[in-house]
Structure formats: C-alpha cells, structure tokens
Amino acid sequence: MRSTKTIIFAAASVLALSACGGSGGSGAGSRDFVRAVGSSTVYPFATAVAEQTAKAGGKSPVIESTGTGAGMKLFCAGVGAQHPDIENASRRIKKSEFEECQKNGVTEIVEIQVGIDGIAFAEGKNGPNMKLTPVDIYKALAANPFGKPNTAKTWKDVNPSLPAEPILVYGPPSTSGTRDALKELILEAGCKTDAATKALKDSDKDKYEATCHDIREDGPYVDAGENDNLIVQKISQNPKAIGIFGFSFLESNMGTIKGIPMSGIEPTYASISDFSYPGARPLYIYVKKQHLAPIKGLQAYVAEWAKSWGPDGALKAKGMVISPEDVRAKSADIVAKMTPLDPAVLK
Numbered sequence: 001m002r003s004t005k006t007i008i009f010a011a012a013s014v015l016a017l018s019a020c021g022g023s024g025g026s027g028a029g030s031r032d033f034v035r036a037v038g039s040s041t042v043y044p045f046a047t048a049v050a051e052q053t054a055k056a057g058g059k060s061p062v063i064e065s066t067g068t069g070a071g072m073k074l075f076c077a078g079v080g081a082q083h084p085d086i087e088n089a090s091r092r093i094k095k096s097e098f099e100e101c102q103k104n105g106v107t108e109i110v111e112i113q114v115g116i117d118g119i120a121f122a123e124g125k126n127g128p129n130m131k132l133t134p135v136d137i138y139k140a141l142a143a144n145p146f147g148k149p150n151t152a153k154t155w156k157d158v159n160p161s162l163p164a165e166p167i168l169v170y171g172p173p174s175t176s177g178t179r180d181a182l183k184e185l186i187l188e189a190g191c192k193t194d195a196a197t198k199a200l201k202d203s204d205k206d207k208y209e210a211t212c213h214d215i216r217e218d219g220p221y222v223d224a225g226e227n228d229n230l231i232v233q234k235i236s237q238n239p240k241a242i243g244i245f246g247f248s249f250l251e252s253n254m255g256t257i258k259g260i261p262m263s264g265i266e267p268t269y270a271s272i273s274d275f276s277y278p279g280a281r282p283l284y285i286y287v288k289k290q291h292l293a294p295i296k297g298l299q300a301y302v303a304e305w306a307k308s309w310g311p312d313g314a315l316k317a318k319g320m321v322i323s324p325e326d327v328r329a330k331s332a333d334i335v336a337k338m339t340p341l342d343p344a345v346l347k
Contacts, residue, residue, distance in 0.1 A: 030294040031081045034061035034301045038071030038088030039177050040226045041117055041246035042283055046088050048318045053304045058297045063088075067226045068177025076101035079290050085298050087286040090117060090177030090246065091184075095346040108289035111341040112302070112331050114309050116321040118247040118272035119181050119279035121260040122232075126239045128163050130155070130260045134278060138190025140167050141221050143214040146194045150216050167220035170231045171244040174223075181281050182244060183213040186262075189278065232257060247272055248319030272321045282323070289338055306335045 034053075036046055043065040054060040066074065068089045075087035076097060087093075093111065101109060121137075123130055139145050139158040155162035172178040191212035192198045200208035215221050224231045228245040235243040236256040243257070247267055250259050259267040262278045271277035285305065292298055308314045309331070311322055323331070333339075 030296070032296050033059045034086065034295060034298050035064070035084045036061055036086035036088055036285070037064045037066045037074045037084045038086075039068045039090040039283075040065045040172075040228055041090040041178055041248070042088035042114070042285070044248060044318055045114065045283070045315050045320050046086075046285070048314050049301065049304050049308050052308055052314055053297070053301050056300070056304065058300050061086075061297070061301050065226050067173060067175035068180065070175040072097045073100075075286065075288070076104055076106055078104045079106055079288065081295070083288075085288050085291045085295050086302075089284045089286060091180050091281065092284060093286060093341075093346065095343065098341070098343050098346055106288060106290070108340045110287040110289050110334060110338050112285050112287065112305065112334050113282050113323060113327055114285055114305055114320075114331065115283045115315060115323050116272055116275075117281055117283050118267050118277050118321070119178055119185060119281065120245060120247045120250040120267040121262060121279075122235060122243050122245070122250050122257045122267075123241070123260055124236050124239045124257055125255075127235075127242075127258070128165065128239070130162070130242065131264070132162075132260055133263045134186045134190035135159075135193055136162065136190070138187050138212075141169060141215050142187060142191070142212070143216045144211055146191070146197050147211055150218075152220075165240050168222070168238070168241045169220060169244065170222045170224045170234045170241060172223075172228075173225055176226060178244065178246060179215075181279070183215075185279050185281065187215075188212045247321065251319045269321055273324075280321075283320070286341075287338070289340060292338065302335055306332045 043063060046063045050061040050063055068091055071087050071089070072093065075084050077083055098109065121132060136159050140152055140155065143150060152158050152167060154164045154166055156164040171182065197208070197211055200211065224234065228249045231243040231245050232249055232253045235241045242260065250257065250267060265271050265277050267277055267279065272280045287302055309320070309322065309328060316322055
C-alpha cells in the first residue's frame, strides 16, 4: 500500500511540475532551465559549473546567493516549477529542515558532497598580524561568554597578548551556513573549554546552545549580509577590522588581505584539505530527485559537478579545496545512481 501511495504521489509531482511555469519559462510546461539557491560560499563554484554546462551546449542554470538557511526554506517549500531544484549548502542539512521538506512533499533529497572549504579569518595587508584561537573568538563575539554578559571592547580585554584595538568583525548573517559553521566549529570549541559550560550540554541543552552559539548584537560583530566580497573590501580598507568568509574569497584576494592563524594554524589549501585547520568544513549540494525528469538539464548540470570537482577540474581553479579521492568516488556514485539521503545520519 505504501509503495502505491509513493507512485501516485510521484506521478502527481510530475503533473504539478508540468503544469507550473517558472519565472523565465514559457508557462506552458516545466521550466527549461535549472534553478539553484543557497550558500554564498558555494555560489562561485555553482556558477562555474553552470558555465561549464552552458559550454557543453546546455542552457545555463540560474544560481541565486540566498545563504544556506534561507535557501533551505525555499528548497523545502514544495515540489513544482516554482520551487528550486538544487540547494547549495556550506553545511549539512539539519534534521528539522529535512522534516520540513518531507512535510511539504519534497520526499526524495539527494545529498552530494562537492568539496571542502574553510571559515577563513582575515585582516588587511597592513593589519596588526593577529593570531587568534577559538577561545579568543568566543570571548570576543559571544553574547554571553561562559554565561556572563559580554563587556569586552578591545582584543586586549579578551586576551592580554592581543592588541588594545577595538573589536570589529565583519561576518555572515544568521541565514548563512558560514554563520552556522562559525558557531559550531569555532564558538562552540571556545565555549567548551570551560568545564561548567560544557556540562550544560547534558543538563540544559537549550542554555548550552544559547551560551555557546548566540552572537553579540552590541556593535563589535557586524552582519555584512550575503556578500563576501563586501567583507573583503571592508577589511582591505580598515586595518583594524577582521573579516569572516569562505576560504576561496581569501585565496582570490591575497593581494589585499591575509589570513589569520587559528590556534597557530594558517588557513591554507593544505590545512583545510586535511582538516587540521579548525574551521574546515564540507560543502554540499542537495538535489530534488522529483525534479530530475521534468526539469530539462537538471541531470546534466549535476553530472557536470562530478566532472568539475577533481584535481584537474574547473573548481580547483576557482579556489575550492578538493575532497579526498574516496569522498569524490562516493559522491560520483551518488550522482550516477541519484541515491536519496538517509535521514538517520542527520541531527
């Protein structure tokens, strides 16, 4: 009975797609182009793959930089030509987002790891040569570090070995996967250095997450929106400012900015590739399997990712850190079979 319902739903999904015209389409059938939303970090890579698709004779996909969180909402809103086909993500889909997708009829989601990136901390070329740790970042940016209101005004307030310069950090907004990764990889690492705070994870999870993840809103942290190039511009013009963005934006702007070591480890291709850099993270795309048949070019675009993510592919030239061979092989197999994600792995 259950499989019959699935077949009926899948058929209804295809009908819904064919009945809906997307923006820019003819309105008489399904969209004739691929639409992807999501991460600003993945955006330049998704755009590069779109260009490769167009060179191969396909219609160029439309890529929108909405941020991972906002993109997930768009992606999970439903099935049909008015909804995106792909979500670009600088973090893994959350269990709650997967459940929202299911609730709205997005029943088959294919997760593909396309590469690796790092949350880079950077300063202008004439900056003070900052050297930071996750604890420093946590004490500087958390709303209530170790449960107490943040009163730090300068970096010296955070760590006596740091300069007595005002804390000014340009970073991603709350809709960004880079912001989520900042919280989970850096802030939480600093937060957990305190035994009493770490113990909250078992005794009071909500309080633990608020204490470890909430970012201050009194000025030192500036939400720069989903525009990493703007952050690069801000810190290149202000030697006292620090920026947070994906590693590829650091690598492509080394003429005007420089990376800040985290726990003594420079943000480099090598340190991100082997995950020794504290801010290293996988990058993903999520494909709506129900759109594969009705959306012309979707299968070809996804296949183009697999052609582009190797050591000699187009994405390395764009600044992507290439995944290890075993990860690439697993991802290529998922692309070939379009294997849906098992939600048991999510949290």
